[in-house]
Every structure is written in structure tokens, then in C-alpha cells.
Amino acid sequence: MNRRYALSSLLKTGIVAGAAAGLGGVAGYFSSRLVAERSPPVKEAGVKPIRIGFQVHRTGIGAPYGFWYERVANAAVSYINRTGGIAGRPVELIAEDDETSPAKGAQVVERLVLAHNVDFILGALFSDVVLASGPRAGELKRPYFAVSEGTHVPFGLLNRWCFQPGITDVPGQVTAVAKWIFENLGRRVAMIFPDYAFGHDHRDALTRAAERYGARIVEKIPIPPGETSFTKYFTRIPRDIDVLYHVMVGDVLTFVRELGVFLGRDRPELFGFIDSIEAVPLSAPGLEYLEGTYFWEGFPRYADGYDTPYSRFYRESVGVDENGADKSDPSRVSAYSHMFGVWETLFVIKEVVEQSGYSEPRREDYELFVNSLEEMDWFNEGLWHPQGDKLFNGRLHQSFGHQFISTVRNGRLVVIHRTKIEDSLYEHANDYTKQPLF
Amino acid sequence: MRPRLSNLAPLVIPLLLAAAYPLLPEYPKALAARIMTLSIYSYGYAVCFHMIGVMSLGHAALFAAGMYGAGLYTIHVSPDPLMALAAGIASAVSLSLLLGGLAARVRGPYLMIATLLASQTIYLAALHFNEVTGGEQGLVLEREATLVGVFRPLMAEADARYFISLLTLSAAVAGVSLLSASRLGKLFLALRDDEEKLESLGYNTSLLKLTAFSVSGVLSGASGALQALLYSYVGAGYVGIFNSVEPVLWTLVGGPYVQVGPFLGCLLVNVLGDLARGLPRGHVLVVGVGLVAFSFATGRLGWVYRLLGVSRGREE
Numbered sequence: 001m002n003r004r005y006a007l008s009s010l011l012k013t014g015i016v017a018g019a020a021a022g023l024g025g026v027a028g029y030f031s032s033r034l035v036a037e038r039s040p041p042v043k044e045a046g047v048k049p050i051r052i053g054f055q056v057h058r059t060g061i062g063a064p065y066g067f068w069y070e071r072v073a074n075a076a077v078s079y080i081n082r083t084g085g086i087a088g089r090p091v092e093l094i095a096e097d098d099e100t101s102p103a104k105g106a107q108v109v110e111r112l113v114l115a116h117n118v119d120f121i122l123g124a125l126f127s128d129v130v131l132a133s134g135p136r137a138g139e140l141k142r143p144y145f146a147v148s149e150g151t152h153v154p155f156g157l158l159n160r161w162c163f164q165p166g167i168t169d170v171p172g173q174v175t176a177v178a179k180w181i182f183e184n185l186g187r188r189v190a191m192i193f194p195d196y197a198f199g200h201d202h203r204d205a206l207t208r209a210a211e212r213y214g215a216r217i218v219e220k221i222p223i224p225p226g227e228t229s230f231t232k233y234f235t236r237i238p239r240d241i242d243v244l245y246h247v248m249v250g251d252v253l254t255f256v257r258e259l260g261v262f263l264g265r266d267r268p269e270l271f272g273f274i275d276s277i278e279a280v281p282l283s284a285p286g287l288e289y290l291e292g293t294y295f296w297e298g299f300p301r302y303a304d305g306y307d308t309p310y311s312r313f314y315r316e317s318v319g320v321d322e323n324g325a326d327k328s329d330p331s332r333v334s335a336y337s338h339m340f341g342v343w344e345t346l347f348v349i350k351e352v353v354e355q356s357g358y359s360e361p362r363r364e365d366y367e368l369f370v371n372s373l374e375e376m377d378w379f380n381e382g383l384w385h386p387q388g389d390k391l392f393n394g395r396l397h398q399s400f401g402h403q404f405i406s407t408v409r410n411g412r413l414v415v416i417h418r419t420k421i422e423d424s425l426y427e428h429a430n431d432y433t434k435q436p437l438f
Numbered sequence: 439m440r441p442r443l444s445n446l447a448p449l450v451i452p453l454l455l456a457a458a459y460p461l462l463p464e465y466p467k468a469l470a471a472r473i474m475t476l477s478i479y480s481y482g483y484a485v486c487f488h489m490i491g492v493m494s495l496g497h498a499a500l501f502a503a504g505m506y507g508a509g510l511y512t513i514h515v516s517p518d519p520l521m522a523l524a525a526g527i528a529s530a531v532s533l534s535l536l537l538g539g540l541a542a543r544v545r546g547p548y549l550m551i552a553t554l555l556a557s558q559t560i561y562l563a564a565l566h567f568n569e570v571t572g573g574e575q576g577l578v579l580e581r582e583a584t585l586v587g588v589f590r591p592l593m594a595e596a597d598a599r600y601f602i603s604l605l606t607l608s609a610a611v612a613g614v615s616l617l618s619a620s621r622l623g624k625l626f627l628a629l630r631d632d633e634e635k636l637e638s639l640g641y642n643t644s645l646l647k648l649t650a651f652s653v654s655g656v657l658s659g660a661s662g663a664l665q666a667l668l669y670s671y672v673g674a675g676y677v678g679i680f681n682s683v684e685p686v687l688w689t690l691v692g693g694p695y696v697q698v699g700p701f702l703g704c705l706l707v708n709v710l711g712d713l714a715r716g717l718p719r720g721h722v723l724v725v726g727v728g729l730v731a732f733s734f735a736t737g738r739l740g741w742v743y744r745l746l747g748v749s750r751g752r753e754e
Contacts, residue, residue, distance in 0.1 A: 096715050097715055102576060102671060102673050102675040103675060104715075106671065107469070107472060107712070107715075108715065110465065110468045110469070111712070114463075114464040114465035114468055115465035127574075128574055128576050128673050128674075128675050131576050132576065132669070132673065132675070135578055135579075135671060138581070139581070152575075158578065195566075195568065195573075196565065196568050196573040196574050197572070197575035225565050225574065226562075
């Protein structure tokens with residue numbers, strides 16, 4: 001080794017590292033500048049806004065949902081600010097893209113809490129993002145509100161800081177609609193579901209409901225994630241069933257086309273979850289086969305499905321037309337069965353802040369906030385809860401509500417039944433209130 | 439040829455990071471901890487990429503082996519995080535021997551495809567055996583069983599996370615620096631520069647490749663295990679093809695200087711990405727263009743690095 005090189009290598013590497021640190025410093029400086037510049041000025045002098053962080057799927061696989069979640073969040077915040085804010089304080093929404101990735105989602109939680117010091121976090125839809133983010137929110141002691149339907153909140157996979165008051169969960173939904181299915185469509189059921197957590201939640205919930213109501217699940221057909229052709233699985237569908245229950249398994253257009261070819265006109269009743277055709281227009285080619293089949297809807301896509309003053313106001317506020325599509329672009333169908341959860345969650349935050357006297361992110365205030373939320377047991381239907389009233393279980397941190405059952409008639413969804421809240425209740429041993437808050 | 443103290447000069451990086459700790463605001467601190475954990479993976483990748491000149495597109499499999507090894511050990515065997523770390527590293531090393539075996543048989547573009555397929559196999563397996571791995575949704579680890587959980591009585595979790603990452607990164611930097619100065623490191627470079635010549639001199643090149651891959655496995659696996667044990671989550675979201683491509687980007691951006699490049703590249707890419715996070719749509723494009731411009735610049739700026747005396751390993 002060259003002597004000069006050996007002598008000076010320490011110094012030189014030091015220079016490189018120093019330069020790198022300098023570069024990092026410059027980047028950090030601009031980062032903080034950027035953060036500072038983006039925060040809009042406080043609307044009323046002297047009143048500190050309530051800052052709500054929003055982890056949003058702007059890019060990645062969840063982007064079609066994220067677009068609507070963000071639209072609804074902005075609409076709700078704008079309405080809240082027009083009508084006096086939360087406890088008289090304006091609301092500031094700080095939205096950041098999580099790329100629908102668990103790694104980035106957890107990082108966004110850190111950013112929202114540590115860089116923006118938000119009061120609350122409005123969380124994500126996709127289960128993997130929620131599961132990776134929940135532990136971070138719990139450690140950073142910031143309430144995290146999932147709008148996900150997943151079982152991770154009610155079944156105790158997360159922690160005391162994670163809530164899901166704005167949307168019902170899969171077991172609740174399945175328990176409610178299963179009763180209707182068994183009573184109206186038949187008691188011999190085969191089910192097709194995606195072979196991952198979301199599908200397993202459906203499988204387990206439907207199996208339990210079948211035991212409760214004396215129905216039989218004669219065949220359970222899991223479809224591996226990423227599958228592009230389904231006919232080979234259809235051969236397992238028994239001939240003598242009353243109902244084929246299907247949940248999002250992949251590309252819905254291919255699924256329905258192949259199902260149509262396989263079953264033909266002599267088909268059992270079909271019951272599906274809207275998730276497979278959420279944000280997809282029913283006029284898409286190949287979906288004609290769905291005519292006369294049944295779907296669960298969280299909140300009816302077509303305005304006449306649940307026409308109340310509240311639901312009309314909500315639909316107007318989020319810019320969705322009578323057919324569930326974007327007012328400015330009728331070809332863009334909304335995620336109507338899920339996105340109301342964002343609206344309702346923001347109003348739950350408003351209600352609990354106002355009742356608990358929460359004022360800023362510190363221990364005493366969060367104790368008040370979390371205890372008040374856990375003591376809640378009911379949210380009334382209204383402008384704040386346009387989808388319907390909800391029963392809230394403070395031990396599970398989960399809401400239970402009404403579900404809609406629709407049938408496809410003339411290429412549109414027509415609501416034929418609205419389930420009762422009692423129908424969706426189930427037992428679970430989880431109790432978040434036993435965990436220490438700090 | 440014997441390693442000297444001056445070979446440890448790159449340890450300046452962790453020293454600077456330790457010195458910067460009291461100065462950093464909270465979020466940059468958390469981000470730095472994340473980047474340190476990831477940059478260990480970056481070093482692991484660079485051992486294959488820069489030292490033996492093998493471009494793998496399957497390193498996410500090694501990261502994943504570390505992550506699942508540690509996570510599943512914690513859940514099913516015992517909540518002892520140090521043993522879990524060891525389990526993670528062990529499973530990554532055993533998988534790296536498989537990848538190394540591939541590297542000993544095929545070369546160039548064929549190897550890239552072979553490693554890519556190997557990591558996709560792991561990814562699909564993680565999805566398929568979702569009753570065990572949690573599939574796409576993943577699994578949450580008990581907080582008490584994680585490394586930060588163990589340190590909780592002593593210090594705040596954020597501090598624990600920072601210093602554990604820093605400590606492991608220091609070990610990785612020291613290890614890689616010493617390795618590149620050692621006889622084995624020189625053999626790696628010779629392997630990169632002319633495999634046939636080295637073989638004709640009587641060296642067992644397959645064994646060398648296996649060794650390099652297992653070193654790479656230790657580092658990548660440690661990074662994956664730390665990911666599980668510091669952030670209490672394991673999931674298939676870390677195993678996709680993008681996670682194999684990321685370290686390629688880091689090492690390319692960081693430049694061909696194995697002692698410091700992997701860290702600098704990882705730092706730069708992640709800081710840029712983080713800066714763009716709050717921006718509206720299209721930020722991905724901005725970051726992409728910035729990175730492409732930068733990788734052109736590092737190619738052009740080779741003389742700056744030479745001036746600064748960072749070794750590329752050819753100066754002998």
C-alpha cells in the first residue's frame with residue numbers, strides 16, 4: 001500500500017464523511033423548511049388548530065381507494081371548519097402518502113407525530129399498513145384511527161391507542177348478512193375467498209355464523225393471491241348448493257367472465273361483497289353476468305338506496321352523483337361502501353375532543369380522550385354519521401352498524417334489505433381497556 | 439496486506455452519527471435510526487455487488503429470511519430478542535449459501551434472473567404459508583419481546599432504537615472495511631476483475647463466492663432481523679421485488695466505494711424520498727429524475743472520490 005495513501009486515508013475518509021454529513025445537514029435543513037412552509041397559517045389569530053395527521057394511499061395498490069379517502073377527508077374537514085371547527089378550534093389536515101406500503105406507513109406515522117406533532121392520526125385502509133403502523137402509534141402515544149374493516153383492531157392485534165369507530169369490521173358485516181343469506185337464499189353454501197387474512201376473516205366469520213344459524217358451508221375454496229385465472233377452482237363448486245358466496249379474489253372482470261362461462265344460466269344464487277367491484281362501474285364489459293345476484297354494501301352506491309337528508313348532504317359534500325360516481329367525471333366510480341368511514345371517524349374525533357376537554361398532545365389530555373372514547377357506546381345517525389347509527393364497543397375499540405344488501409337490477413344496485421345492528425354483534429374476549437395507557 | 443488501524447477510518451460515519459445525536463430534532467433522529475438499519479442491508483448488498491462483482495436481484499430474500507427468522511422465533515420459540523437476532527442471522531446465512539451456490543454455477547444476466555426467481559419464491563412462499571407468516575397482512579410482535587422493549591426500563595424507546603442501529607451499523611462498517619483491506623478482500627476483488635485468471639492460479643472461486651454470499655447474508659439478515667425486532671412488525675410487504683431493487687439503487691447512488699458508499703447511497707435515497715413524501719402527486723417522478731441525475735454525477739465525480747482517497751480497491 002502506498003505510504004502517502006496510508007497516512008492520509010483517515011483524514012480523507014473523514015472529509016468524505018464530513019461532506020456527507022454536510023449534505024445530510026443541508027437536506028435536513030431544506031426538509032424542515034419544506035415542512036414549515038407547507039403548514040398553512042393559523043386561521044384565527046390566537047387559536048391553535050387541531051392537527052389531524054392523515055396517512056393516505058396516494059400511490060401504490062391502494063391508490064384508487066386513497067383518492068376517495070382523501071376527497072372525503074378534505075370534505076369533512078372543510079365542513080367542520082365552516083361550522084365552528086372542533087371545540088372552537090380550526091382543524092388542519094396533514095396528509096402524507098404511505099405508498100400503500102407497511103414500511104412507508106410506519107415511517108409516515110413517525111413523521112406525523114415527530115415532525116408535525118399532530119393531535120390524532122387518521123389511518124389507512126390496507127391491513128398491512130395498519131398492522132405496521134399500529135405499534136408505532138402505540139409507542140409514540142398518539143391515537144390512531146384505522147378505516148380498514150380488518151379484524152386487527154377488534155381482535156386485539158394492536159394496542160390501546162388504535163381505534164376503528166368509523167367503519168364496521170368484516171366479522172360484524174359477515175355475521176349480519178349471513179343471517180339474511182341463510183334465511184332468504186338457502187342454507188347450503190359454498191364460498192370462494194382470497195387465501196390471505198382478509199379472506200380468512202370472511203371464512204371464519206361465515207363458518208361461525210353458519211354454526212349459529214344451522215346452515216352448512218359445504219365447500220371452502222381459497223384462491224391464492226395473485227391468481228389470474230379461476231376456472232380450475234370452479235370445478236370444486238358442488239352442484240347441489242343454494243348459494244355461492246364470493247369475496248374479492250383478484251381481477252373481478254376475469255373472475256365474473258369465467259364464472260359465467262363455467263356456471264352458465266343454471267347457477268346457484270350468488271352473493272358477493274362489494275369490495276370486488278368497489279370503484280368499478282357495473283357497466284364494465286363482462287359484468288352483465290352479475291344481473292340478479294346479490295351484494296353486501298357498506299353504504300349504497302346509488303342515491304336511492306338509502307335516501308335520507310343526511311346521506312344526501314354527505315353525497316353532495318363529497319362530490320358524488322346519484323350513481324355513485326365523481327360529479328366532475330362520471331366514469332370515476334367512488335369507493336362508496338368504505339369512504340364514509342373517513343367522514344364518520346373525523347366526527348368521532350370531533351365529538352370525543354369536545355366531550356373530553358382534550359386540548360393538546362400531552363399525557364393528561366390523552367388520558368381524558370381515550371377514556372371518554374372507550375366509554376362511548378353509541379353514535380346517533382345524522383350529518384356526522386350519515387351511514388346510520390352505530391354501537392361502539394369500548395373494549396374492542398370497534399363500531400357495529402347497519403349493513404345493506406343489494407341486488408343488481410338493470411345494471412344498477414338496488415337495496416333490498418338493511419340489517420339491524422343486533423344482527424352484526426359477536427363475542428370476543430379482547431379488552432383493550434386492561435392495557436396501560438402510558 | 440495485514441489490516442491496519444487506518445483501515446477503520448470509515449468508522450468516522452458512525453462516530454459522526456453518534457455525535458449528531460444530541461443535535462438532531464426528533465423526527466430526523468427516528469429517520470436516521472431507520473436509515474441505519476436499512477444501510478446494514480445496503481452493506482450486505484455491496485459485499486456481493488462491489489467486492490465480487492455479482493449483481494443479485496434477490497437480496498430481499500436474505501433480508502426477509504432475517505426478518506421472518508427473528509419474528510417467528512420470537513412468536514413461536516422464545517421472546518428473547520438476542521436469540522431471535524441470532525436466529526434471524528442464521529436463517530439468512532443458510533439461505534445465502536443457496537444463493538451463493540447459484541452464483542457458483544451461473545453468471546451474469548442468468549444469475550440475476552436466478553436470484554430474482556429465488557427471492558420471488560420466498561415471497562410467494564411467505565404469501566402461501568400465510569397461516570404461519572401472516573402473509574401480506576403480516577404479524578405484530580409483542581412489544582416486550584423486541585429489542586427496544588428490553589431497553590425500555592433503561593432508556594426511551596427512540597434512544598434505544600437509535601443506538602442499537604448505530605451499534606450494529608458500526609459493526610457492519612468495521613467488518614466490511616477490515617474485510618476489504620484483508621487478504622480475503624483482495625481475493626474478492628481479484629475474483630471480480632478476472633475470475634478465469636484467479637481460477638488458473640488454483641483458487642477455488644466457488645468457495646470464494648459462497649464466502650462472499652454468506653458475509654452478505656449475515657449483514658442482510660441482521661438488517662432484516664433488526665427491522666422485526668426494532669419495529670415489531672414482519673410482513674410480506676418487505677419481500678417484494680422492489681425490496682430487491684432498492685439496495686441496487688443505494689449502492690449505485692453511493693458510488694463504488696464499499697466502505698462508505700452503501701451508507702451514503704442509502705442515506706441520500708431515503709432522505710430524498712422522505713422529503714418528497716408530503717409533496718403532491720408526481721413526487722415519485724421528481725425523486726426519480728433527481729436520482730438519475732445524481733447517479734450520472736457520481737460516475738462523473740469519480741475523480742473527486744479519488745482525490746479524497748477513498749479506496750476502490752484497485753490502487754495496489
